[in-house]
Amino acid sequence: MICTGAKRQILWALLLNTYSHPSVVVTLSKLFQLIMLCGRVPSGFHKSYIVPIPKIMDTRTKALTCDDFRGIAISSVISKVFECCIVDRFSKFLSSSDNQLGFKKSLSCSHAVYSTRLIVDSFVKAGNTANLCSIDLSKAFDKVNHHGLYLKLMKRHIPAELLVIFENWFDSCVACVKWNDVWSATFSVNCGVRQGSVLSPFLINIYLNDVVKLNDCVNRKFIIVYADDILLIAVCFRT
DSSP states (O other), X not given: OOOHXXXXXXXXXXXXXXXXXXXXXXXXXXXXXXXXXXXXXXXXXXXXXXXXXXXXXXXXXXXXXXXXXXXXXXXXXXXXXXXXXXXXXXXXXXXXXTTBOTTOTTOOHHHHHHHHHHHHHHHHTTTOEEEEEEEXXXXXXXXXXXXXXXXXXXXXXXXXXXXXXXXXXXXTOEEEEEETTEEOOOEEOOSOOOTTOSSHHHHHHHHHHHHHTTXXXXXXXXXXXXXXXXXXXXXXXXX
């Protein structure tokens, strides 16, 4: 889920590339090349503000807690353009298992439901028992360990310059919370990836990809993942 502010920023990023004056594109190109060369992002890339979005529809009759909100980070438009360039140029390093159905083009929750029904129905019709376990990772985006993410990226042999940029980018992130016209004090963000970022869906998929690879069709143990929701399926054969 991306809030209206984040969608607007992504739209502006696309419009900037399509309709802006050619000098803007050239300037940004030079900036991005300099970032790749130096391994450091501008200080503005480290900053964002978080807009709390209620997860539930009924916000009037229920007493809300912090867990009932999803924090969407709003970053600079130029940083989103840079993220789009990273996704386009390094897409082969940002792929994930076919059993991860979240945050992928032309795939939705309905595909995860269909895959689950297909697996379960095929074994149940044969008289076997399918046991399902659903795991919902709480605040998965916010709990990504940066060092663990770097290790997973290194196992994919991503270019060293891109890894250095990620380390510099995530090492000094700061944010504040915006609630209507009120702003909180700024605080450091020492873990997690920002919801609302262009790169974050790819990074969360990479972070969870080792879990998805535990899928074992030979022994009738299946794992289906949609974003941060994990479904385990184990089949017991009729004796």
